[in-house]
Amino acid sequence: MGDILERIYGMTAFQSIIDQPSFLIMYLLAFVLLYLGIKKQYEPLLLIPIAFGVLIANFPGGGMGVLATDGEGMVHFLKDGKEVVRNIYEMSLPEIAHDLGVMNFLYYALIKTGLLPPIIFMGVGALTDFGPMLRNLKLAIFGAGAQFGIFAVLLVACNWFTMKEAASLAIIGGADGPTAIFTTIKLAPHLLGPIAIAAYSYMALVPVIVPLVVKLTCSKNELSINMKQQDKLYPSNTVIKNERALKIIFPIAVTTVVAIIVPSAVPLVGMLMFGNLIKEVGASTSRIFDAASNAIMNSATIFLGLCVGATMTVDAFLNWQTIGIVAGGFLAFGFSIFGGIMLVKLFNLFSKKKINPLIGATGLSAVPMASRVANEIALKYDPRNHVLNYCMSSNVSGVIGSAVAAGILIAFLG
Amino acid sequence: MEGNFSEALLLMGVGLATVFVVLLLVICFGNLLIKAVNKFAPEEEKPKQIASKPVAALVDGAVQQAINKAVEQLTGGKGRVEKIVKL
Structure with missing residues (x-):
């Protein structure tokens, strides 16, 4: 009887949790993330799968955690009660599924290959409207200023991290989850979990971070600049006569330009623009548009979230690097908003037509939340100053800008 | 670490400049496209009723x-x- 009870006890996870209480911290983290996703609605589509991935990855014996590899890809695992050391890149996918479990199979098939972020970018493209950007094309340049945070944090982080790790951390400043994940997979896959969590958490905190940086850097007069009045004072001589045709040609042209200058950004920008193209073509591609923006994107989101969460095992997450990533990610985000605002201020010094600095602040991606937040701030200073459409221009160009920045980092350090 | 810093500084210069150039090109191409579309396909095709x-x-x-x-x-x-x- 005692033997049976002992075997039942051995079957449960109690002893492992007692031996290594740090598992409890991971459960707590998972519960907090689940609470933020479910109750507070912070990026629920990604935060809930990530949080659940964290939870199931940290039950000892469950076999759902993604195994951490060393620099050469060696993994240690138990097989038939014996410890085995193997190079994961020499294992076939069925072997990975059989020996390491289904989550490792999903991770190495879908994430490590870099498949899912471009697929999600295709869905994002299918849901993006380039109309506001095309109508206010000049404002798109402020999407470049907001990439400052990426490179500023790279400069700081390289003192504590390797260059590849620092670049993966810095890309959080692009405020684009799939871009951050794609870059990290290519440069520092062992940091995927904390970087994805930091990126999505800060994106969810855009309504807090943007007003904070704006308050610290902009005056009341600057925030009261009414864009419609400026348009009346200095009207644009560009009139779009056929927006539909323009919207169809635009993604093809952007892909071509980016592919020639930064080929390493094509997996992201190319898929973004492909998604957008099938949306703009209209009725004849409505079936694939529907698939890209719904079924495919939703499936990709589920697997991306779960796999990223499953990388956050006790050993991989509870260390000083994670704290550095959380702090560095915040800095990158703040510097990006600051960079966008400063570029607008610089522009205003030399131009008669003044631009509201909020348009620079939205140069970081996080579409469309950053624009909505900026619009709310503008309305506080002038209830007639609707800047949403103007902000969307720099906001959407920020997506292209951060993908290009990621491409540069991968090309130089990958 | 000093080597890292100078590499990061170089990346900052190259990276920011490239992003600027790409977005400037997007703006220029966008303007050219608007002009070309206005010239060659000025009328939006209305869906047949x-x-x-x-x-x-x-x-x-x-x-x-x-x-x-x-x-x-x-x-x-x-x-x-x-x-x-x-x-």
Whole structure:
């Protein structure tokens, strides 16, 4: 009887949790993330799968955690009660599924290959409207200023991290989850979990971070600049006569330009623009548009979230690097908003037509939340100053800008 | 670490400059496209209007009556059928 009870006890996870209480911290983290996703609605589509991935990855014996590899890809695992050391890149996918479990199979098939972020970018493209950007094309340049945070944090982080790790951390400043994940997979896959969590958490905190940086850097007069009045004072001589045709040609042209200058950004920008193209073509591609923006994107989101969460095992997450990533990610985000605002201020010094600095602040991606937040701030200073459409221009160009920045980092350090 | 810093500084210069150049090119190409489209395809093609057939042409009287009755029953007499469209 005692033997049976002992075997039942051995079957449960109690002893492992007692031996290594740090598992409890991971459960707590998972519960907090689940609470933020479910109750507070912070990026629920990604935060809930990530949080659940964290939870199931940290039950000892469950076999759902993604195994951490060393620099050469060696993994240690138990097989038939014996410890085995193997190079994961020499294992076939069925072997990975059989020996390491289904989550490792999903991770190495879908994430490590870099498949899912471009697929999600295709869905994002299918849901993006380039109309506001095309109508206010000049404002798109402020999407470049907001990439400052990426490179500023790279400069700081390289003192504590390797260059590849620092670049993966810095890309959080692009405020684009799939871009951050794609870059990290290519440069520092062992940091995927904390970087994805930091990126999505800060994106969810855009309504807090943007007003904070704006308050610290902009005056009341600057925030009261009414864009419609400026348009009346200095009207644009560009009139779009056929927006539909323009919207169809635009993604093809952007892909071509980016592919020639930064080929390493094509997996992201190319898929973004492909998604957008099938949306703009209209009725004849409505079936694939529907698939890209719904079924495919939703499936990709589920697997991306779960796999990223499953990388956050006790050993991989509870260390000083994670704290550095959380702090560095915040800095990158703040510097990006600051960079966008400063570029607008610089522009205003030399131009008669003044631009509201909020348009620079939205140069970081996080579409469309950053624009909505900026619009709310503008309305506080002038209830007639609707800047949403103007902000969307720099906001959407920020997506292209951060993908290009990621491409540069991968090309130089990958 | 000093080597890292100088590499990061170089990346900052190259990276920011490239992002600027790419977005400037996007703006220039965008403007060129607007001009080209305005010149060569200035008119937006309007979708052909499909003349909506009268309800009677789509469904016969008995079917219409059945639909009316079903709607009346489901809505407790509050709803009424305004238009029947064939999908």
